[in-house]
Amino acid sequence: MRHLLSTSDLTRDEALLILDTAAELGRVTDRAVKKLPTLRGRTVVNLFFEDSTRTRISFEAAAKRLSADVITFSAKGSSVSKGESLKDTALTLEAMGADAVVVRHHASGAPYRLAHSGWVGCSVVNAGDGTHEHPTQALLDAFTLREHLRELEGRRVVIVGDVLHSRVARSNVALLSTLGAQVTLVAPPTLLPVGVDTWPCAVSYDLDAALEGADAVMMLRVQNERMNAAYFPSTHEYSRRYGLDTRRAALLADGAIVLHPGPMNRGMEISADVADGPRSVIVEQVTNGVSVRMAVLYLVLGARAEDSAGEASAAEAVSA
Amino acid sequence: MRVLLRSARPYGEEPVDVALENGVIAAMAAPGTLPAGDLDVDATGLVLLPGLVDLHTHLREPGREDAETIETGTRAAALGGFTAVHAMANTQPVADTAGVVEMVWRRGVEAGHCDVHPVGAVTVGLAGEHLAELGAMADSAARVRVFSDDGICVSDPVIMRRALEYVKAFDGVIAQHAQEPRLTQGAQMNEGALSGVLGLAGWPAVAEEAIIARDVLLAAHVGSRVHICHLSTAGSVDIVRYAKSRGIDVTAEVTPHHLILTEDLAGTYDPVYKVNPPLRTETDVMAVREGLADGTIDAVATDHAPHAHEDKDCEWAAGAFGMLGLETALSVVVDTMVSHGRLDWRGVADRMSERPARIGRLADQGRPIAVGEPASLVLVDPGASWTVDPGRLASRSRNTPFAGRALPARVVATFLRGRPTVLDGVIA
Numbered sequence: 001m002r003h004l005l006s007t008s009d010l011t012r013d014e015a016l017l018i019l020d021t022a023a024e025l026g027r028v029t030d031r032a033v034k035k036l037p038t039l040r041g042r043t044v045v046n047l048f049f050e051d052s053t054r055t056r057i058s059f060e061a062a063a064k065r066l067s068a069d070v071i072t073f074s075a076k077g078s079s080v081s082k083g084e085s086l087k088d089t090a091l092t093l094e095a096m097g098a099d100a101v102v103v104r105h106h107a108s109g110a111p112y113r114l115a116h117s118g119w120v121g122c123s124v125v126n127a128g129d130g131t132h133e134h135p136t137q138a139l140l141d142a143f144t145l146r147e148h149l150r151e152l153e154g155r156r157v158v159i160v161g162d163v164l165h166s167r168v169a170r171s172n173v174a175l176l177s178t179l180g181a182q183v184t185l186v187a188p189p190t191l192l193p194v195g196v197d198t199w200p201c202a203v204s205y206d207l208d209a210a211l212e213g214a215d216a217v218m219m220l221r222v223q224n225e226r227m228n229a230a231y232f233p234s235t236h237e238y239s240r241r242y243g244l245d246t247r248r249a250a251l252l253a254d255g256a257i258v259l260h261p262g263p264m265n266r267g268m269e270i271s272a273d274v275a276d277g278p279r280s281v282i283v284e285q286v287t288n289g290v291s292v293r294m295a296v297l298y299l300v301l302g303a304r305a306e307d308s309a310g311e312a313s314a315a316e317a318v319s320a
Numbered sequence: 321m322r323v324l325l326r327s328a329r330p331y332g333e334e335p336v337d338v339a340l341e342n343g344v345i346a347a348m349a350a351p352g353t354l355p356a357g358d359l360d361v362d363a364t365g366l367v368l369l370p371g372l373v374d375l376h377t378h379l380r381e382p383g384r385e386d387a388e389t390i391e392t393g394t395r396a397a398a399l400g401g402f403t404a405v406h407a408m409a410n411t412q413p414v415a416d417t418a419g420v421v422e423m424v425w426r427r428g429v430e431a432g433h434c435d436v437h438p439v440g441a442v443t444v445g446l447a448g449e450h451l452a453e454l455g456a457m458a459d460s461a462a463r464v465r466v467f468s469d470d471g472i473c474v475s476d477p478v479i480m481r482r483a484l485e486y487v488k489a490f491d492g493v494i495a496q497h498a499q500e501p502r503l504t505q506g507a508q509m510n511e512g513a514l515s516g517v518l519g520l521a522g523w524p525a526v527a528e529e530a531i532i533a534r535d536v537l538l539a540a541h542v543g544s545r546v547h548i549c550h551l552s553t554a555g556s557v558d559i560v561r562y563a564k565s566r567g568i569d570v571t572a573e574v575t576p577h578h579l580i581l582t583e584d585l586a587g588t589y590d591p592v593y594k595v596n597p598p599l600r601t602e603t604d605v606m607a608v609r610e611g612l613a614d615g616t617i618d619a620v621a622t623d624h625a626p627h628a629h630e631d632k633d634c635e636w637a638a639g640a641f642g643m644l645g646l647e648t649a650l651s652v653v654v655d656t657m658v659s660h661g662r663l664d665w666r667g668v669a670d671r672m673s674e675r676p677a678r679i680g681r682l683a684d685q686g687r688p689i690a691v692g693e694p695a696s697l698v699l700v701d702p703g704a705s706w707t708v709d710p711g712r713l714a715s716r717s718r719n720t721p722f723a724g725r726a727l728p729a730r731v732v733a734t735f736l737r738g739r740p741t742v743l744d745g746v747i748a
Contacts, residue, residue, distance in 0.1 A: 085634055086638070110635040113590070113636070117590075117633075131520075167519060193522070194511050195515070199517075
């Protein structure tokens, strides 16, 4: 795996390899010294053109636990805010010896462009691009689902909210369907993209019906700017029709879980008692995010270097 | 200077010798029967057409001379077989006064590669609020007849109505860039299944079609003529076809790129494929070809839109809209229309020269190939094939979507009122 740009690029075997590797590497988190030497001497650059504290910190922690050198480059107060282009920023970082660039960008396709334009030769990991994809978020969601539900094959997962603008939804629909889950999207029609009927999932406007007997529900954040743009009449009406409260959560199957990629609007798409309730795995998602990102960095960088020196599995890396 | 074209095939038909003298076609006769000229061109096997007329060219001067100048843009035009281009008004400053249009017109005359007819802005500064001095531009040395806020839609229905009415006084035409602005806020590509997957904000067909429908009805109501720029959807073709069947005075153009390229190219996230209106679906491509073949669409217009390298060598959202077109237009039309039997060479002459000249009210362009007519002509090698190399284009910019692509037919020579502007495929 050279880059990670989109979950739709992943075969079932590749996706499972990332998740299994994450499980192995995650064991280091339970140790007193949370560090592996795997990526010693390698440089990972976090290139964040958009504010995202949690994703940035998660990637930083992942790279550091693998002993990589980490350079974080945020748009604010940098040359980017002075009008430097994506290309020039990328060239600068490559000149500093980056082996992998983790990029978060407001433009859909920016990571794809970085990987395919010939500007740089390093690996590119998509940390969220515009309204396109957020593959590591989907991988950590799948990781969390697997921990609770074991097998994803045939499991019913409901994704609720602003699908139109959600990179999380796009990445999850592709990945979960590759892994055999049955995905249902629920949203007001205004927040579903044209052509959603061609996606590998079901679509419903009726949250109660979709939740009945489902194994998991993932609530998407409703961005503030959507609330005033005529996508729906009021936050109150949205919350009533598409919010998750205890009554709705009770419709889920026994043992079902509630996910949210964060940050949450408590009282809007999710009520506080559900967010903090027994089905909620929202905090676990954050922990799992580090493991999954370690696996991704390991596979795009570490595995590549070690391939030539002979196979070294993640399990060996952890026991070393 | 007397020029003799030996054995040229007017409209791809029977070969004749054609003599050009004093700016007009002086004689046409059976091969080998006319005396030699000061310049003899062996046109054996070459198709002779009236010089091409482009209704829609961005020459970028004044203001963005780093992307194109009147000199480089008209060189590209001549090499593409054009003898007249309409220079769009969205320059800096905007061509919304007699002063600016006269400057553009004069620079065109000085360059001398083809006629440059400035398009006047409909509204001051393209702002869509106040009519520009359309009459002053019409009365200027540039004799403007085509008015457009191209790049921006004249979306206010009252302003559009007034513009359509006002230009009747001097037989002008409003060339509408049909794009409902509210339906296309932040739009990046055609709206459909692919835009949803790519996460690029969609540009619905209805945003184009709704404006065209409104404007043909307005034109009918006020008894004026309207021209639709770069129509791109199957629905737009239907609306124009319906309007024409009702006798409404509407004309329409399609770009070469909308005849051949589809939205799939957005999947590369390479802004060289980013254009306004966006590339559409295969269904739309087939519909515009059909519309051009049956005459619903009157003209092929390039929408030649040069952009500086840095405005395309970036992420999709940051990229500028637009593609080069002058040097590849004829080849794309041959590839999509002539090779498939949708148009013959008379059809090409009609859609790329005669009708655009009539729409622009250019008296001495798009004329028949006949003795006494202006000698603005192009010789085309229909059997040639060439591979587009952006570095070898005459345009100052490189943003062609056809880089590396093999295209049929090549312009061999272009003549502007009897004077060669291109010979042997290079600027004369």
